[in-house]
Amino acid sequence: MTYIDETHDPKAQSWLEDANGHSDFPLQNLPLGVFSPEGDDKPRGGIAIGDHILDLGGLESHLSGDAALAAKAAGGSSLNALFALGAGPRRALRRAVFALLTDSTKENLIRPLLFSATPSTLYLPAHVGDYTDFYTGINHAENVGKLFRPDNPLLPNYKYVPIGYHGRASSIRVSGTNFPRPKGQIKTPDASEPAFGPCHRLDYELEMGIWVSHGNDLGDTIPIASAKQHIAGLCLLNDWSARDIQAWEYQPLGPFLAKNFISTVSPWVITTEALAPYQVAQPARPEDDPKPLAYLSDAEDQKTGAYNVIMEVHILTEKMRAAGEEPCRLSKGNMSAMYWTAAQLVAHHASGGCNLQPGDLLGTGTLSGADSSSYGSLLELSNGGKAPITLPNGETRTFLEDNDELILSAYAERENRVRIGFGSCRGKVQPAR
Amino acid sequence: MTYIDETHDPKAQSWLEDANGHSDFPLQNLPLGVFSPEGDDKPRGGIAIGDHILDLGGLESHLSGDAALAAKAAGGSSLNALFALGAGPRRALRRAVFALLTDSTKENLIRPLLFSATPSTLYLPAHVGDYTDFYTGINHAENVGKLFRPDNPLLPNYKYVPIGYHGRASSIRVSGTNFPRPKGQIKTPDASEPAFGPCHRLDYELEMGIWVSHGNDLGDTIPIASAKQHIAGLCLLNDWSARDIQAWEYQPLGPFLAKNFISTVSPWVITTEALAPYQVAQPARPEDDPKPLAYLSDAEDQKTGAYNVIMEVHILTEKMRAAGEEPCRLSKGNMSAMYWTAAQLVAHHASGGCNLQPGDLLGTGTLSGADSSSYGSLLELSNGGKAPITLPNGETRTFLEDNDELILSAYAERENRVRIGFGSCRGKVQPAR
Incomplete structure (x- = not known):
């Protein structure tokens, strides 16, 4: 079945300005990857948003239920554990991140977890078994x-x-x-x-x-x-x-x-x-x-x-x-x-x-x-x-x-x-x- | 170059009787694998010897140098870490195990590390990347x-x-x-x-x-x-x-x-x-x-x-x-x-x-x-x-x-x-x- 919800709303706006522009990674995308911020060589899961990357390793404590489970699974150096959870927790994480990025009362909470994309290092998103x-x-x-x-x-x-x-x-x-x-x-x-x-x-x-x-x-x-x-x-x-x-x-x-x-x-x-x-x-x-x-x-x-x-x-x-x-x-x-x-x-x-x-x-x-x-x-x-x-x-x-x-x-x-x-x-x- | 040493001596004898017989795994073989003994489901590296398996996970403390390094690497649930060390430590381990199995003063030390092969469970020896x-x-x-x-x-x-x-x-x-x-x-x-x-x-x-x-x-x-x-x-x-x-x-x-x-x-x-x-x-x-x-x-x-x-x-x-x-x-x-x-x-x-x-x-x-x-x-x-x-x-x-x-x-x-x-x-x- 086609899955469309509020996270696809073209009118949605984020308090993060570059999430609303014409980059590859607007609010409606929220792609998953593995990165390390400048000056920190520990790879961890992230979500690209505008010119930034949201650190999933630090997000778990702000979430609950399936979304927290997904963020925890994505906190390590590959997304295999997140993938293994299937669609449910991955969707819950998407909805939760969308909610945090569109709720201006959450800005102070989330800002510290956003890193500039340009100086970050990106890795293979998952260990490829086959x-x-x-x-x-x-x-x-x-x-x-x-x-x-x-x-x-x-x-x-x-x-x-x-x-x-x-x-x-x-x-x-x-x-x-x-x-x-x-x-x-x-x-x-x-x-x-x-x-x-x-x-x-x-x-x-x-x-x-x-x-x-x-x-x-x-x-x-x-x-x-x-x-x-x-x-x-x-x-x-x-x-x-x-x-x-x-x-x-x-x-x-x-x-x-x-x-x-x-x-x-x-x-x-x-x-x-x-x-x-x-x-x-x-x-x-x-x-x-x-x-x-x-x-x-x-x-x-x-x-x-x-x-x-x-x-x-x-x-x-x-x-x-x-x-x-x-x-x-x-x-x-x-x-x-x-x-x-x-x-x-x-x-x-x-x-x-x-x-x-x-x-x-x-x-x-x-x-x-x-x-x-x-x-x-x-x-x-x-x-x-x-x-x-x-x-x-x-x-x-x-x-x-x-x-x-x-x-x-x-x-x-x-x-x-x-x-x-x-x-x-x-x-x-x-x-x- | 051909590598032949005392571990290939056809006259060598072990204090472990079934290591001297006509099994697939006499003293001169010493093949590497991963096993868990009966009643213990934790896989660890082992060496097949006669009708027994020698637990490499417990052997490290009886060895030194490269042989100890190899035994330590083989103590986990796959031999990948041992393989990564290359031929030197693997040969040192072979020589050390051979020495222990042919020295009757070591029998009391080694006996507790020998498990009956028949009721043991065997696993893939290594994680196959490709x-x-x-x-x-x-x-x-x-x-x-x-x-x-x-x-x-x-x-x-x-x-x-x-x-x-x-x-x-x-x-x-x-x-x-x-x-x-x-x-x-x-x-x-x-x-x-x-x-x-x-x-x-x-x-x-x-x-x-x-x-x-x-x-x-x-x-x-x-x-x-x-x-x-x-x-x-x-x-x-x-x-x-x-x-x-x-x-x-x-x-x-x-x-x-x-x-x-x-x-x-x-x-x-x-x-x-x-x-x-x-x-x-x-x-x-x-x-x-x-x-x-x-x-x-x-x-x-x-x-x-x-x-x-x-x-x-x-x-x-x-x-x-x-x-x-x-x-x-x-x-x-x-x-x-x-x-x-x-x-x-x-x-x-x-x-x-x-x-x-x-x-x-x-x-x-x-x-x-x-x-x-x-x-x-x-x-x-x-x-x-x-x-x-x-x-x-x-x-x-x-x-x-x-x-x-x-x-x-x-x-x-x-x-x-x-x-x-x-x-x-x-x-x-x-x-x-």
Whole structure:
């Protein structure tokens, strides 16, 4: 069911001025993360509000019931314990924080718990036990399929099975982590043998990350009708990809070193509560497409399982940085490019008895729109490296060059609602070691 | 370098009688695990010795230096902290325990720390941060390749790249965990569409598990010459597989639900120290095979990187159980079926900058020998389900039936050395839920 209450009121005002402005984090957002304030290196849970972060570690004593339980669970260095509590306490915390921020008599109580965001350090919001990357972007799957398998772009299982694979959890990092260009085995088309060296076709992938709240026991499943209850919220995810390493290694068992050198997420969990007003119907499937099997079918999910979230990618090159220029946009798309809903991914993942756990991260796969203005990777934008793109300053790119920084961003909007943002997911490619 | 010292002396004798016998765990083995004694549910590190388990949680006060450090690290509910210390403290602990068990003046001191193994509970030896499954069994790769891709059994990358993929960490369980037959999407050859239901082609896979000790930082690599130092030891691994689910889902991104419903490991970590006397040269590759690339080449590893470990699979069916029969053997092979050494897997895994962590688990992939007496899966034994095998009691199997129990076992042996065992890795298939 759609969850809308006073915390979504677009007219609500806070005594904290920057909570009312046009930042990514107005009063109606209240995303969850882990931070440490300037001069204090102890990570603890926080809620982004305007240009500030509210310290959840210090909030418990001002709350009661489920909200206090949630704040206590969020007081440590990861949100796993909060996620494990499920939707009830998380909603209670949201309502309580909203009430405190809109009640001017509480200002003196809460001010000491608000820290300036800019000098704070942000961390991964949760310890990721397992990371699974799906492949729900059907335009991306078709675009990439054409490059890797011209005769067979979309395999026969694609419209029945939410295709996914296990990714590497240890190399997931929070926004702002720079990393060296990976090395690996590469076999160029004209070489008779592979050689080991730096990746020449380094790429980004624009994805959404789905944070799992409470999970299921091994051998149990998660019915589609309740699957959404198992999602704590969303974040941006950059699934950096070494295309030349991938092309050589990926058969028959899938991508491995091509993807596990780093994956970057944005620091704030945009909760399913915050996103409730931006729910939309799952895009209609073409007439000829098969109906989802029963374990993936739910009328409510079909009506409200997608989100109107706009996603953008910007690049900042070394030359632009030296010239004092702003990042320029590479693409702008929408999360509705998903062929499967987040709930369908959760239900499918657990359908064979695999146990999900609080803090598991699911990637949607690259979300590309139907035309090139919304392609979510350079592989697609440059047509497999054959057609370089030209940036406003005249530079060209087929794939990423050293010192290129990528910035993913996103926001949810709807008429008569406040627009809420996701913050950014940044990372810079450093020269190979 | 080969590490052999007094702890490998085949003539050594303990004051503990069952440490001198022909169990899997004689004095020269000293494998590491996590257990709780009867009537006490607090898991702690232990060393298997004969029919007993030595409580490492209580041992620290009797040790000094590195050995005490290691015992302290092993006193908790997982061995991750011990693994993180690397080989030095682990070896010091081995030497110290060996000394205590062979010095009869220490019997009164140590007896109170010895618990009967049979009524003890065994746990996963470490928290698995990430699990990676490789595909090093070249006979298996050829056998399976023929079934899935008759025209193209061994892909062109196989002899260059140690093929591997990320597996699911949350569903790894210790020996003795029974599990329901998984359900999933299955498309039979004559059906136009897939249907969701219980797996009809449930299989086991005989593998070795490799426990990672200390790891590497993200962006760093592990040179092949020091890769073996990053291995704490080995265990048995059953990579249960739903072949019909796998066949439909695995392209293009690899196995997913077909493998993540459970993977089972044996509880004892047979340390690289214990295995040192059984090191053998990597089997010679055929003349035509390419030489490994430089980052995977090491003369010492080529001379000593393989192990003479014999691996067996037994089955116990419901009918055999009812008749009071013993499990019957399905296959007997050798770990030398690996095309790549354990050190090569570690070096490859980190070669692109992926960070390994203490307690990561690497699977070798199914280790099948050259002929059917040593095939490590029913898929191979039954030639893809086309040729049922007959058990001694007349029952036949193509794939696993409900209430079938699989028992993997292994031992290392060498002339003039004591034979050491791995214990067993058991699991029973229960009816689908």
